[in-house]
Amino acid sequence: MQWAALLIGYLLGSIPFGLLLTRAIGIDIRQVGSGNIGTTNVLRTGNKGLAAATLLLDAGKGAAAVLIGRELGGDMAGILAGTAAFLGHLFPVWLKFRGGKGVATILGITLAAAPLAGIIALAVWLGGALATRYSSVGGMLAALSCAGAGWALAGPAWGVHLAGMAALLIIMHRDNIARLRAGTESKIGQKAR
Incomplete structure (x- = not known):
């Protein structure tokens, strides 16, 4: 059942909403702003409704993977399905393994793993983004809080997997980090440079 959970999780995660x-x-x-397929770049189209739908669907696919995995084979299958969904979002087979950065997906996974941990991470994401006006900063802070809150509220196995996802998410933000250091990162509501 764990192999089925991995496969279903990856395929769900790889849907490029x-x-x-x-x-x-x-x-x-992919021809707009940063070229990324995630919520922040969809927002750059000026269509807030599509950006909100992207956020909900990308979070939903992570949560769905965890819930389906748990149904198939218990908590460990849920963990594996969630991890696979995250990897599917980052490296979707349909897009030559060039996907998004995973913020919404890790939030959805955390919400399904432990709802309170997900709510904490969501609050950190919103707080970080609003305080700095940088979506990338909010997303990276949220990923770190997913790992910490997930460990505390869902247990060490979840904490380890979420920490691995958070580390990979931060690596996927390496260009954002370089722009933050250079002072050229686009703020929320600003066109990508």
Whole structure:
């Protein structure tokens, strides 16, 4: 059952909702702003509704993977399915393994693993983004809080997997980190540079 959970999790995670939603209105999100398929870049199209839908669907696929995995084989299968969904979002087979950065997906996974941990991470994400006006800072802080709150509220196995996801998420933000250091990172509501 764990192999089934891994496969289902990966396939769910690899659905590129940002690309599909923007394509439905005639835009290829990979040609907009940073070229990323996630919520922040979808917001750069000016369509807040599509950005909100991308956020919810990307979080939803992470949560769904965990819940399906648990149904198939208990908590460990849920952990594996959630991890696979995260990897599917970052490296989707449909897009030559070039996906998003995983913020919404890790939030959804954490919400399904331990709802209170997910709420804490969501609050950290919103607080970090609002305080700094940098979506990337809010996302990286949220990922770190997913690992900490997940460990405390869902247990060490979840904590270890979420810490691994957080580390990979931060690596995926390496260009953002370089722009933050250089003072060229785009703020929320600003066009990507």
